[in-house]
Amino acid sequence: MSSTFIAPTIASLFPGGLPLWLRAYDGSVAGDESVPYGLEITSRRGLAYMMTAPGDLGLARAYVAGDLVLHGVHPGDPYEAIARLKGHTGFKIPNPAKLAGLVAALGVGNLVPPHPPAQEHLPAWRRRAEGMRALTSWGRHSQQRDADAIHHHYDVSNTFYEHVLGESMTYTCAVFPTPQASLEEAQENKYDLVCRKLDLKPGQRLLDLGCGWGGMVRHAARHYGVKALGVTLSREQATWAQNEIKRQGLDDLAEVRHLDYRDVAETDFDAVSSIGLTEHIGVANYPAYFAFIHDKLKPQGRMLNHCITRHDNRGSAHAGAFIDRYVFPDGELAGSGTIVRAVEDAGLEVQHHENFREHYAKTLAGWCRNLAENWDACVAETNEGTARVWGLxxxxxxxxxxxxxxxxxxxxxxxxVDGVSGYPLRHEF
Structure with a gap:
C-alpha cells in the first residue's frame, strides 16, 4: 500500500465531497483541517469495515468498534458532526479503472469483512432464514421473534435508561407546551394530552399496548382515576414498572404485565393507547393490529395511536441497515396516511390526526444531552460500544x-356503532 494514500482515497468516495476532514492511520489527511469536526480511521480493521460495507453500515461498524473516531463532538451527542455527514455517506461506486486502483492501493486484505461488533444484530436475511420454521400468520413478526427484537433494544439496562431518559423513564416523543419547557415537563404534558384525547374518566378501564416502563399507566391512574393495564414484551421494563407502581401506591388502579399484547384476554376497555408500538409490528400486520384494538374496545370507546411515521406513503417501510441491525430489528415505518387507512379499514372512525415532528427532534436533543452528561455511568453500566450506538x-x-x-x-x-361515536361536536382536549 502506498503511503499517505488512505484518507484522500476514502474521501473521494463520499458523494458531493467530504464535509469534514479525514485522517488515517498511515498519516494521510484529506479535507479542510480548519473545520472543527473530523473523522480519524485508527486501524486497518476500521478501514476494512468501511471498505466491505460501504456507506452508513461500514462507518457505523468502525465507529461502534472504536476504529473510527469523531473529533469535535462528544460521543454521547455527535449531532454537529453527524449533521454535516448526513446525505454524504452513500459511497459512490468508482469507474472500473479507479476501482481496480483502489483495491490495489488499499490492499486486498482490507476486502475481507471483519467480524461485526458485538452490538450488531443478525441481518434481516439471516433472521428470515432462521425464522422460517416458526412462521405464523404474522409472518416474521411471530411472538418469539418480536420478543427477541424487543429484548435486543429495550433490555439493555434499566439503570442505563434512567441516565438517558431522565426521571420520567419515557422512551417516546415528548410534547413541549412551550419551547423552554424541560424534557420532564414535556413528557408529563404528553401523557396528559393522551389522557385528554381519550377523554378518560374515573372508573374507566384503559389498555396501554407496549407500555414501556409504565408512564402512561401511572399517569392515567394517578391523575384520572382510571383502572389501567399495561403490557410489554420487555421483562426488564415490566419489572421496573411493577416496582414503581408499588412504590407510588397505585396498586389498586395500575397494573403492568410482561405479556405479548396479542395474549391480552380482557375486553370492553373504554380506551386503548398505543404509544410507540406500531413501529415494531410490521406494516403488513396493521390490519390485524387495529382489528385487535377494535375488538378490545367497548362501543364509543377511543383509541390513540402514537408512532413514528415516514413523511410520505410511497417509500419502503424498512429501516436502513444501521437501524435494523443495531437499534430496531424488524422495525418498519409507514406514512401517517397508511396508518389512517388501516385504522379506518378496521372499522374505527378517525376523529383527529396530528403531527409532532419538531417535538421529537427536541426530545432526542434532550436524550443526547443526558447521555453526554452521564457518559461515564452509561459506559460503566453497559460498555462503550453500546453507548456509542445510542449516541449515533x-x-x-x-x-x-x-x-x-x-x-x-x-x-x-x-x-x-350504528353511527354513534360518543365524540363531541368539537374536540375538547
Whole structure:
C-alpha cells in the first residue's frame, strides 16, 4: 500500500465531497483541517469495515468498534458532526479503472469483512432464514421473534435508561407546551394530552399496548382515576414498572404485565393507547393490529395511536441497515396516511390526526444531552460500544426529524356503532 494514500482515497468516495476532514492511520489527511469536526480511521480493521460495507453500515461498524473516531463532538451527542455527514455517506461506486486502483492501493486484505461488533444484530436475511420454521400468520413478526427484537433494544439496562431518559423513564416523543419547557415537563404534558384525547374518566378501564416502563399507566391512574393495564414484551421494563407502581401506591388502579399484547384476554376497555408500538409490528400486520384494538374496545370507546411515521406513503417501510441491525430489528415505518387507512379499514372512525415532528427532534436533543452528561455511568453500566450506538442513533434520528424525513403522528379514533361515536361536536382536549 502506498503511503499517505488512505484518507484522500476514502474521501473521494463520499458523494458531493467530504464535509469534514479525514485522517488515517498511515498519516494521510484529506479535507479542510480548519473545520472543527473530523473523522480519524485508527486501524486497518476500521478501514476494512468501511471498505466491505460501504456507506452508513461500514462507518457505523468502525465507529461502534472504536476504529473510527469523531473529533469535535462528544460521543454521547455527535449531532454537529453527524449533521454535516448526513446525505454524504452513500459511497459512490468508482469507474472500473479507479476501482481496480483502489483495491490495489488499499490492499486486498482490507476486502475481507471483519467480524461485526458485538452490538450488531443478525441481518434481516439471516433472521428470515432462521425464522422460517416458526412462521405464523404474522409472518416474521411471530411472538418469539418480536420478543427477541424487543429484548435486543429495550433490555439493555434499566439503570442505563434512567441516565438517558431522565426521571420520567419515557422512551417516546415528548410534547413541549412551550419551547423552554424541560424534557420532564414535556413528557408529563404528553401523557396528559393522551389522557385528554381519550377523554378518560374515573372508573374507566384503559389498555396501554407496549407500555414501556409504565408512564402512561401511572399517569392515567394517578391523575384520572382510571383502572389501567399495561403490557410489554420487555421483562426488564415490566419489572421496573411493577416496582414503581408499588412504590407510588397505585396498586389498586395500575397494573403492568410482561405479556405479548396479542395474549391480552380482557375486553370492553373504554380506551386503548398505543404509544410507540406500531413501529415494531410490521406494516403488513396493521390490519390485524387495529382489528385487535377494535375488538378490545367497548362501543364509543377511543383509541390513540402514537408512532413514528415516514413523511410520505410511497417509500419502503424498512429501516436502513444501521437501524435494523443495531437499534430496531424488524422495525418498519409507514406514512401517517397508511396508518389512517388501516385504522379506518378496521372499522374505527378517525376523529383527529396530528403531527409532532419538531417535538421529537427536541426530545432526542434532550436524550443526547443526558447521555453526554452521564457518559461515564452509561459506559460503566453497559460498555462503550453500546453507548456509542445510542449516541449515533439518537443524534441521527434528531436530524431525520429536523429535516422532515420522519415524523411523529397521533391518530385518535372511536369505535363508532350504528353511527354513534360518543365524540363531541368539537374536540375538547
Amino acid at each position: 442513533y439518537m443524534a441521527g434520528s434528531r436530524i431525520g426529524f429536523e429535516r422532515n424525513e420522519i415524523q411523529l403522528h397521533h391518530v385518535l379514533a372511536t369505535k363508532t
